[in-house]
Amino acid sequence: MSKPGVKPPQATLDARFFSSNRSLPLGALPVLSQPPVGRWLLLSSTLVFAVIVVGGVTRLTESGLSITEWRPITGIVPPLTHAQWEEEFDKYKLTPEFKLLNHNITLAEFKSIFYMEWGHRVLGRVIGLAFVLPFTYFALRHKLSPSLPRQLAGMTLLIGAQGALGWYMVKSGLEDSLMDKPGAVPRVSQYRLAAHLGAALALYAGMFTAGISVLTDWRFAQTGKWSGLVDGSKWEQIMQNPIVRRFKTRSILLTGLVFVTALSGAFVAGLDAGLLYNEFPLMGGRLAPPTDELLSVDYASSPDGSGLWRNVFENPTTVQFNHRVLAVTTYLSTAALYATTRSTALRAALPPAALRSAVAAFAMANVQVILGISTLLYLVPIPLAAAHQAGSVALLTTVVHLLLALRRPSMAARLWRQANVAKSAKP
Structure with a gap:
């Protein structure tokens, strides 16, 4: 029996939760x-x-x-x-x-x-x-x-x-x-x-x-656990914390950067650009090749030499250089995000799963850097190159998992949790 003055959670539902479950009565919990x-x-x-x-x-x-x-x-x-x-x-x-x-x-x-x-x-x-x-x-x-x-x-x-x-x-x-x-x-x-x-x-x-x-929604609905917390009832308070919100924004940006870096690797593979400049961190004894090589008129989009933007996507030297820059930026960004989790304030604010995911992302970034440099130095052997591509997906997995550790439970999961709590509270 419900407590006096407390409306059962089912009664608070409205039709917007039933777009894919129209056969259910309005008062039922969503699937x-x-x-x-x-x-x-x-x-x-x-x-x-x-x-x-x-x-x-x-x-x-x-x-x-x-x-x-x-x-x-x-x-x-x-x-x-x-x-x-x-x-x-x-x-x-x-x-x-x-x-x-x-x-x-x-x-x-x-x-x-x-x-x-x-x-x-x-x-x-x-x-x-x-x-x-x-x-x-x-x-x-x-x-x-x-x-x-x-x-x-x-x-x-x-x-x-x-x-x-x-x-x-x-x-x-x-x-x-x-x-x-x-x-x-x-x-x-x-x-x-x-x-x-x-x-x-x-x-x-x-x-x-x-x-x-x-x-995670099912676990939250049935047990109340959320993002590594046994008692996930304070998830909303955690997610509204400005420190956590800033951390989540940085995590979203990092995920986008990892995705773009992986895409740049497709241009490297498509042009066999990994067979050039097989050294690191230098390219031909310098941090960057000469400007006329990076922006060669041979790849200009117009006969008069203008439209050098095509070098970014069609010049193997430029493509490899861009991939290097993106890869180093991704690594430093992952390291910086991990470093922020070492602060006392953020460690106290973040849920345990987010802290673990940040560690996993930084660890995978180290593995991926080693694989990338090794692939370059050894002239793109198939096993190393395949492992490097797999590593890019694994790194994307870790940063996506970091975002999921900061995900709010769905409305359906919250309603189920309310119903389960109310049911357990019955005498």
């Missing part, structure tokens, strides 16, 4: 996603993490142009007979990559690069099925919190768009016009590569964020 939903989203994010790393290896092994057609359905089955392999090989022989670089490649060597690209594409299809089918099930069974269906529908569209964007990227390396450019190297457009990677990182971050949010 709160349970742990299986969160675990499914984290598994989906893990698959996206894997496809990003596999995609990086595909680029490093120069396997991405081995499949010359996009067949979303029938392409899942690789060649099975010798005649089918010969047919695929003949298609590859018509590409600029074969004519300019791989004209001596054997059928056995072709199979090796074909399977690398095929595996990348199949993993993308697996992600689609592993996401769409459970999403459909959870949605039809009304297992999703009110805000989730729209988010997950957007992720579904992004998964489909990624397939089309991936082919759009590969197609840029198959164009016959490459044969007419003196000194041209058959490779995919670095712009399209960066767009493909950026969409994958956004998809990963979205799935990871949604998965962790589901699990």
Whole structure:
């Protein structure tokens, strides 16, 4: 029985909490996603993490142009007979990559690069099925919190768009016009590569964020725990603290910086810029190459030499220099954010999970710097380069997790918590 004068939490609800649960009566609690939903989203994010790393290896092994057609359905089955392999090989022989670089490649060597690209594409299809089918099930069974269906529908569209964007990227390396450019190297457009990677990182971050949010909301609703605090009832007081708010703003900016730095790495990979200036911290014995090399007129957008902005995206020297600057800035920013957590005032104000996440972010930043420098010094060996790409996703994970440690419980979780507290207070 409720306490006199205290309105049950259900009675305070209104229709805006039921946009995805219209079959429920108005007085009921909104649906709160349970742990299986969160675990499914984290598994989906893990698959996206894997496809990003596999995609990086595909680029490093120069396997991405081995499949010359996009067949979303029938392409899942690789060649099975010798005649089918010969047919695929003949298609590859018509590409600029074969004519300019791989004209001596054997059928056995072709199979090796074909399977690398095929595996990348199949993993993308697996992600689609592993996401769409459970999403459909959870949605039809009304297992999703009110805000989730729209988010997950957007992720579904992004998964489909990624397939089309991936082919759009590969197609840029198959164009016959490459044969007419003196000194041209058959490779995919670095712009399209960066767009493909950026969409994958956004998809990963979205799935990871949604998965962790589901699990933390459920824990808060059932136990009252929040961000490492056994008693999370003071979460609102903590989040309104000016010191915590400033820390969260800096964390958001750092997350954006990590994302941009990862994207700049796509331009490095797309232009093979990592094969230049294999030393650190200097470039040719100085902190920065000469200005006329960084802003070369060879990359100007106009015949009169104006429009030097293209150097930022198309000049391998400039691209590597920019990536270095962004990487060092990211490292120093992560170190500075971690250093602020050592102050007595901030340590007292921040929840334990945020403090742990700041430590994890700084630790991962150190690992990533070591991987990046090693990749450069050893002339981009595939294992190190693949680990460096994986490290960029891992660093993004740590800073996103830092933001999640400063996330407010959802409205549904708060209402459930109120209901559970009221229920436990009954005599």
